[in-house]
Amino acid sequence: MSGCGKLEVILRVLGFLLSLVAAIVVGVDKETKVVPVTISSNLPPFPIVVVAKWRYLSAFVYFFATNVIASLYGLLSLMLTLSNKNGSNNVLTLLVIVLDTVSVALLSSGAGAAMAIGVIAYEGNSHVRWNKVCDTFGKFCKQVAASALLSLAGAIVFLLLVILALVGLLKRPK
Numbered sequence: 001m002s003g004c005g006k007l008e009v010i011l012r013v014l015g016f017l018l019s020l021v022a023a024i025v026v027g028v029d030k031e032t033k034v035v036p037v038t039i040s041s042n043l044p045p046f047p048i049v050v051v052a053k054w055r056y057l058s059a060f061v062y063f064f065a066t067n068v069i070a071s072l073y074g075l076l077s078l079m080l081t082l083s084n085k086n087g088s089n090n091v092l093t094l095l096v097i098v099l100d101t102v103s104v105a106l107l108s109s110g111a112g113a114a115m116a117i118g119v120i121a122y123e124g125n126s127h128v129r130w131n132k133v134c135d136t137f138g139k140f141c142k143q144v145a146a147s148a149l150l151s152l153a154g155a156i157v158f159l160l161l162v163i164l165a166l167v168g169l170l171k172r173p174k
Contacts, residue, residue, distance in 0.1 A: 014157050025150065026143065031139050033052075035047070070154060074103070100165065103158040118144055
């Protein structure tokens with residue numbers, strides 16, 4: 001393998017691991033709290049058990065799915081890259097470049113969706129009367145934020161793979 005080949009393998013392993021860990025971190029994210037609810041000012045607050053899970057919000061489900069897809073693709077592309085060491089199969093090379101680009105788009109959109117909900121959870125939205133929830137579910141919000149950062153790092157790695165492939169195409173003899 002050439003120097004570029006080794007770098008590509010390292011980046012593919014890194015892209016696979018980042019998206020896999022992002023999926024695992026959000027996939028196990030759950031927090032349970034007892035929240036006091038006041039029904040009337042004359043009555044004491046009732047303690048209610050409230051659970052925050054990633055699958056309760058469609059944006060987090062989408063985020064989880066994009067990371068699972070990207071991690072599976074990362075593993076598949078690693079195997080394809082190792083089987084096409086000399087880059088002789090142009091169709092396979094082009095397919096991998098296109099799918100790397102799709103992975104960038106998937107990971108970016110999934111992380112964006114998760115972060116958009118995260119901002120609302122952290123700040124609330126007074127215009128539509130959505131209250132902050134991260135002050136109650138701090139651990140849950142921190143895990144989602146960490147997972148989103150890992151996912152964005154994975155998107156950057158796949159973007160570097162696209163750039164590396166394009167540079168490699170430019171260097172090929174005509």
